[in-house]
Amino acid sequence: MRPLLAFQITCCLLGAATGAAAAEKPNIIFILCDDLAQGDLGCYGQKLIKTPHLDRMAAEGTRYNQAYAGTSVCAPSRTSVMTGLHTGHSPVRGNREIKSAESKFGAGQLPLPESTVTVAQILKSAGYATACMGKWGMGQFDTTGSPLKKGFDHFYGYNGQVHAHSYFPTWLDNDEQRIELPENANRARKTYAQNLIQNEMLAWVRKQKTNPFFLFYAVTLPHGSYEIDDLGEYANREDWTAQQKSYAAMVTRLDSDVGGLLALLQEMKIDDDTLVMFMGDNGSSFAENSPIGKFFDQSMGGKLRGHKRSMYEGGLRQAAIARWPGTVPAGRVSEEPWASWDFLPTAAELASATTPDSCHSDGKSLVAFLKGGAAPERDYFYWELHEGKGPIQAVRFADWKAVRNEPSAAIELYDLNADSAESNNLAAKKPELVAKAATLLKSARVDDPNWPMAASAKAKPTKKKKS
Secondary structure, three states: OOHHHHHHHHHHHHHHHHHHHOOOOOEEEEEEEOOOOHHHOHHHOOOOOOOHHHHHHHHHOEEEEEEEOOOOOHHHHHHHHHHOOOOOOOOOOOOOEEOHHHOOOOOEEOOOOOOOOOHHHHHHHOOOEEEEEEEOOOOOOOOOOOHHHOOOOEEEEEOOOOHHHOOOOOEEEEOOEEEEOHHHHHHOOOOOHHHHHHHHHHHHHHOOOOOOEEEEEEOOOOOOOOOOOOOHHHOOOOOOOHHHHHHHHHHHHHHHHHHHHHHHHHHOOOHHHEEEEEEEOOOOOOOOOOOOOOOOOOOOOOOOOOOOOOOOHHHHEEEEEEEOOOOOOOOEEEOOOEEHHHHHHHHHHHOOOOOOOOOOOOOOOOHHHHOOOOOOOOOOEEEEEEEOOEEEEEEEEOOEEEEEOOOOOOOEEEEOOOOOOOOOOOOOOOHHHHHHHHHHHHHOOOOOOOOOOOOOOOOOOOEOOOO
């Protein structure tokens, strides 16, 4: 490791440790679900899918109508949560696979670099026990991006996100050990992985008796494949397709598993000492007019345009809830925007873990906002994504949102205050704002050889898979 780099990381972690003397440190739980539409939850208006536990969580806490993911696919979105960096600065800006031959553990995603400091490292250095349960997708165990090298004491679930496409896999990861599930061989579908992950998560939380803890619960539901071990109340919906039944059951299963965690916190009498944040990683996999998107009205009556892999609000704006009895106001509904990269500085402040300038974050601490104050002021929100035909970008400044769907495409401009559906492109009428957007789309990012901006530029050769 370069001396300067080593010094910076050491400073960052020592800075975190300095804050460990704080008298009261809350437990921190961040639940990140996979491919959920904002409109899938009852508290956001869903009528057909039952989500009583998340609805109650919203009633007992605060629901956010303008919370943003890091971008609109999995790996870079998760990286923003972990690193506090938006995708103009993040080391991961698209889903990109490493080859199976490059790791003894098999295929995985482009790993986080050794120099990248995560929220888990900061919290661990501040005295927190740490665990990641569910899906990682930021580096196999023998790479620099292993969760066990990025601040987590324990990992259980799927390291690689392509492996996580199966809810009846033949194995799961328990730290670096493989838990074999031979009963699922030959598509036997005997053991549902989410049952094991939920049980391991609850068991780990039960063991936390002394130190404050940080749990990153990265639930794969309701990402495809659309598999569920019990359709429950949806089994007899004769006018529904098989996929509609499965999808609804998966969302309800997500809801019940969150409910199980909240019930455990109450049982352990640590409810009032625990901040729980719930959020989606990107928009729905389904287009608005698809059999799923239209049937369940995922766009909430056309309120949000777009879905996964788009830069429109439906791909970026997420269901988001915070609950912390006695601290986060109950029944509050906020229209103030924030983003997943705000989580790192928020957690650091809650843990009294001072991070120096060498631990750069694009985020703003939400602590005062969570407690009922105003959202922090900022100049802009920025997103990019490297998939398909070439990189796409978006930037929000105040209530203005600019989208560029290809590097050479014209900039689209929308007034989100009047047009959250992004149906009225005002670019021709607001050239001064388009010029401002163009400046931000250039200045908000730094070049990275893995993620060239020009569609024709050549990145380092890697294998890509959808996830």
